[in-house]
Amino acid sequence: MVDGEPRDEARAPESAAADTSPAAGAAERELRRDDAAGVITGVAAGLGRHTGIDPVVWRTAFAVTALGGGTGLWLYAFAWLLMRDARGGPALLEQLLNRRLSGEAVLALLGGGLALGTAFNLIGGFGWTTLVLAVPLVLGGLIAHNRGVDLSRVARQLPEWLTKREPPPNAPGSEPDPAYYNPAQPWAAAPSGPIDLAVVARQSAAREAPDPDDEEDEDSGEDRERPPRPKDRDDAAARPSPRRGVSLLGVSAWIVAALTAVVFVHAGGVSVGALLSPQAAPLYLGGVITVCGVVLVVGTWAVNPRGVAPVAALVTVLAVAATTTDLTQLRFGDARWRPAAVSEVREPFELGVGQARLDLTALPLEPGQEVTVRVRVGFGSLDVLVPDSVRTVVHGRAGFGRVALADRVSQLGVGLALHDTLEPVSGSGGDGAAEEAVSEAPTLDLVLDSYAGDLEVWHVAA
């Protein structure tokens, strides 16, 4: 995915012919979201426009890598934070960091993020999710290399790009409607009330005069009220416009930082639990949401609060998650469970992201005993090993991925729900003693749950 080349020779000739305006050229040189051609937020469309790769390829890459522990989801969110808006306004991270990020740096960061996700995935061992992440990473690197991008140079220059103290671009001002000014009726755009014909005559004369020097006119109060001409708009674009939105966002960031510091002081130390535990999250995150709301209300009449609403929405979702689940207890990476007593399976086994393996072969079970085991893996894979001497009733549910029961049942897709029973193997001889052993075999109720991943239950010899 590290593709540092803006569109050049590789650009499709038909699209190049279609967009020949200066604005379109700037949009291609800069890495911007493309709201017009986008499906959700215009991230993939913007990446496609900048790199010359079909946006469908980018969307597919995000969707496929999302299967690898949700990597594609946070990469998409990361890209949204890094990319400028459709009009070339600064990206949210550019505003927060107060520095300019080039398109090459953004693409390198995305590639680095995918490489990091692949590395984290390898911590839990090599699996199909590793392939899901590694294949787009290798393909992206090959494509970039094929286009002349020196990946080692990009890796060396990335720290320099990130530490360069160049301010982010200014947010573009709102474009005046061309219909606002009518040369035939210059007074039509004036506010209601008496019209000073002397002023109108002076404005008309100034507009018809070939003198390009507008500096003198700016001193007169009347000229400040006159509607902008196309040429004035060009001049305004050339002049640095005030940085709308940055200061308000900066103030709100400082308020949130102060709120965070207060929480840490109150908790007596810096910890995630002080912010996101079920007891602390409503207060802290509720405060952050309220600050964002106040900023938006102020932004109704003052500075453009662009970017605050999506942040507030994300924090609200985080607050919901933090109040329903103890986020501080989420586990990431590799988990191996091998309970040796029934008391150890009373609490559910949980893993946020990664690979888990639950080995129930050491669990002592009495004949006729029924034990329920609950396992929840948010994103990743889960292997459950059960002894073949017990009856295993499986209730598996996965939002997306695969659910497999030994070699018998395998489901792949979306919204999976599997309810099936694995009968004990050791009692399948057919004689009376064996049938009695089967009927009195202990029962394991397995309740497996996953948002996205691979759930598998295996029978192994006891």
Next chain:
Amino acid sequence: MSRRSADWASLVAGLLFVLLGLAFVVSGTTAWEVNVLWVLPVLAIGLGLVGVVRALVRSRDRPDRRSS
């Protein structure tokens, strides 16, 4: 802060998030608990309302300018 025309969609979004944020704060400080099952639908409906307001304001502004 530079003056600009009122952004009513920003006002709706601001009120939405102030209400949601205060609901969380109140639930964290009192015995009253916010029902999180309602939060996400309220958020979705509120953001949809913001989009509607933004579209209405834009559609109102354009004909006004052209007809003047």
